[in-house]
Amino acid sequence: MAKAMWKGTVLAESDSYELVEGNVYFPPDSIKWDFLKMTDKHTTCPWKGLASYYDVTVDGETNKDAAWTYLEPKEKAVHITKHVAFGVGITVEK
Template identity: 55%
Template sequence: MPRAVWNGAVLAESDRCEVVEGNYYFPPDTIHAEYFKSSDTHTTCPWKGIASYYTIEVDGQVNQDAAWYYPQTKDAAKNIEGYVAFWRGVKVEA
């Protein structure tokens, strides 16, 4: 079962992930919210829409904007709307 791990903590784990462009997107109900803090960062993908970010904090260590999601996707990406993906050193073990 895919899981996202950073700094020794499991951030998310699910067998219902969607894989898009090589990234695992985890359903929002499978993330461990205690590690996630909303960020003011936003980026735009031409076919998915506007992404929002989370900063991850584990045991006092901070990983700025290490997770992203699309709160409202364009039609082509509805399957990942609200789902969370990771980068910046977060390992996804599939």
């Protein structure tokens, strides 16, 4: 079971996650969407494609661009389509 937490709040929890380049990608149905809000930030990975970012907000405190997803990844990364990974400040246990 993988779990993402920030400030004592569970953001995602799943047995069926994908591990890519050391990051746990949680399936969309395991995400607590009330804590995430999409931002305007995007980055590009040469083999995964365009990443879209989310702010994570818990108890009125926001962790900017702390999660990301590939909504329409390139062919080699289709297995993580719409999955969400968490970054700076977010604790991910597996």
